[in-house]
Amino acid sequence: MRGKSLVFNNTPISGSSLNYGLIGDPVDHSLSPTIQNAAFQSAGLDAVYVAWRVQPLGLRSAVQGLRVLGVRGFNVTTPHKSAVARYLDKVDILASRIQSVNTVTNDGGMLTGFSTDGTGALNSLEEAGASLDQGGIILIGAGGAGRAIAYALAERGCRFTFVNRTLSKARLIARRIRDQFNIQVASAPLSSRNLKTLLAQAEIVVNASSMGMNGKSNLPIKPAWLRPEHYVFDLVYRPLETKLLQYASLAGARTITGLDMLVNQGACSFFLWTGRKAPVVEMRQAIGLRLPMVGSPAG
Numbered sequence: 130m131r132g133k134s135l136v137f138n139n140t141p142i143s144g145s146s147l148n149y150g151l152i153g154d155p156v157d158h159s160l161s162p163t164i165q166n167a168a169f170q171s172a173g174l175d176a177v178y179v180a181w182r183v184q185p186l187g188l189r190s191a192v193q194g195l196r197v198l199g200v201r202g203f204n205v206t207t208p209h210k211s212a213v214a215r216y217l218d219k220v221d222i223l224a225s226r227i228q229s230v231n232t233v234t235n236d237g238g239m240l241t242g243f244s245t246d247g248t249g250a251l252n253s254l255e256e257a258g259a260s261l262d263q264g265g266i267i268l269i270g271a272g273g274a275g276r277a278i279a280y281a282l283a284e285r286g287c288r289f290t291f292v293n294r295t296l297s298k299a300r301l302i303a304r305r306i307r308d309q310f311n312i313q314v315a316s317a318p319l320s321s322r323n324l325k326t327l328l329a330q331a332e333i334v335v336n337a338s339s340m341g342m343n344g345k346s347n348l349p350i351k352p353a354w355l356r357p358e359h360y361v362f363d364l365v366y367r368p369l370e371t372k373l374l375q376y377a378s379l380a381g382a383r384t385i386t387g388l389d390m391l392v393n394q395g396a397c398s399f400f401l402w403t404g405r406k407a408p409v410v411e412m413r414q415a416i417g418l419r420l421p422m423v424g425s426p427a428g
């Protein structure tokens with residue numbers, strides 16, 4: 130006799146359900162389970178996604194455990210995005226260049242790492258109506274997310290200025306990108322003076338740094354420097370309406386939030402795991418996001 134199934138999100142969980150999840154620390158406030166389970170349900174897949182808190186000392190055992198348990202795929206978040214690579218069998222070329230993995234596939238015990246942050250970010254900008262090919266892009270932050278976006282822009286042949294608190298990190302990546310892709314990438318230290326000058330010429334500003342996280346920051350940008358023509362994208366989503374996005378709204382600029390990004394990078398993970406186009410509308414609805422309105426303020 131078949132065992133009685135548990136029901137989750139109106140979907141029966143059985144012995145044959147496929148397992149996916151997230152490792153990081155902390156993970157208790159993560160929205161990824163809500164987003165991915167909505168995607169599985171909408172796609173009619175017998176799969177479930179959960180979050181596991183893994184501390185740095187337990188990372189190796191956790192990855193080995195996920196492999197032997199046959200977990201089909203998992204996301205990786207802070208603080209393991211760099212460290213996880215050494216416990217995988219393969220890391221794709223982009224994730225290896227940026228030294229950051231946020232998605233792992235498990236193909237019969239073979240674990241492969243990817244980064245979906247770059248594509249997720251570019252999809253978020255285009256979904257809001259931004260044209261990436263016209264130049265005038267300011268990218269703030271040279272951590273894992275900033276590096277992923279820098280390479281995604283470079284692969285598209287887009288020129289941009291790479292701004293970071295520690296200039297040497299942005300400079301190094303900008304130089305590698307110039308050598309590899311033969312495109313113009315300038316670098317600059319994070320300062321009010323630089324941002325005022327850059328914003329006068331740019332159309333798109335992306336904050337891929339932790340500046341503004343948990344509401345803490347002395348933002349080196351003034352509302353008066355932003356215009357309705359600007360697209361202002363903040364990857365930070367705690368708080369959801371960061372000070373940068375508040376300033377952008379005041380200026381009548383178009384805003385793109387960290388939750389738009391969370392859905393889009395999650396959609397890329399879903400595709401890597403299932404080979405299917407992700408049901409982005411249902412994923413957005415699951416966390417209360419409106420549908421993007423192309424070409425108009427989206428915040």
Ligand code: NAP
Pocket residue numbers: 246269270271272273274275293294295298319337338339340341342346364365366386387388390391392394
């Ligand atoms: P990371 O690797 O730790 O890098 C942090 C970056 O932020 C570095 O460039 C760092 O500059 C800069 N930074 C830290 N504190 C700062 C401050 N007070 N002022 C200015 N710059 C500061 O982190 P990450 O993975 O790249 O993530 C960066 C942010 O993006 C985080 O808030 C993260 O939550 C968010 N994120 C969101 C999504 C999403 O789906 N919405 C996805 C990925 C990341 P230095 O080099 O000078 O230290």
